[in-house]
Amino acid sequence: MVRRAVVVLALAALTFGAVTVVALEGREVVVLETHDASGAARRTRTWIADDGDSLLVEAATPERPFVQDLAHDPTLVLERAGERRECTAEVVPNPGGHVRIRRLLAERYGWADRWVALVADTTRSIALRLTCA
Numbered sequence: 001m002v003r004r005a006v007v008v009l010a011l012a013a014l015t016f017g018a019v020t021v022v023a024l025e026g027r028e029v030v031v032l033e034t035h036d037a038s039g040a041a042r043r044t045r046t047w048i049a050d051d052g053d054s055l056l057v058e059a060a061t062p063e064r065p066f067v068q069d070l071a072h073d074p075t076l077v078l079e080r081a082g083e084r085r086e087c088t089a090e091v092v093p094n095p096g097g098h099v100r101i102r103r104l105l106a107e108r109y110g111w112a113d114r115w116v117a118l119v120a121d122t123t124r125s126i127a128l129r130l131t132c133a
Helices: 002-025 065-072 098-107 110-117
Strands: 030-035 039-047 049-051 055-061 075-081 083-092 126-132
Touching: 030 065, 039 065, 049 098, 055 083, 055 098, 065 126, 075 126, 083 098, 098 110, 098 126
Parallel strands: none
Antiparallel strands: 030 039, 030 075, 049 055, 055 126, 075 083, 083 126
């Protein structure tokens, strides 16, 4: 009986993990390359939303390391579809920025966005507008 319960729990955990990976990586993921205060490069994988002529990304919280990098140097390199572009990031003021990025990501990523909401709290998220060369 205990063995069966352990097997069921293990299978449930594996299924949850697999669905989470598919949710996070199953659609377009971009890489933001920022630099910390010492100049060391940081690569952050994230979702992206097209917003008219702008690009928006979300930071789940303002404390995310890549957001801290951008606070002292707003330049970054965006890797998207095999292309690297230099960009500048600016925070879109809340509450409007939060509402906009949440809506755009929900529309673009659908069920995956809802699934990720089960495991990541985005109630304090911020939107970053990227202006790219």
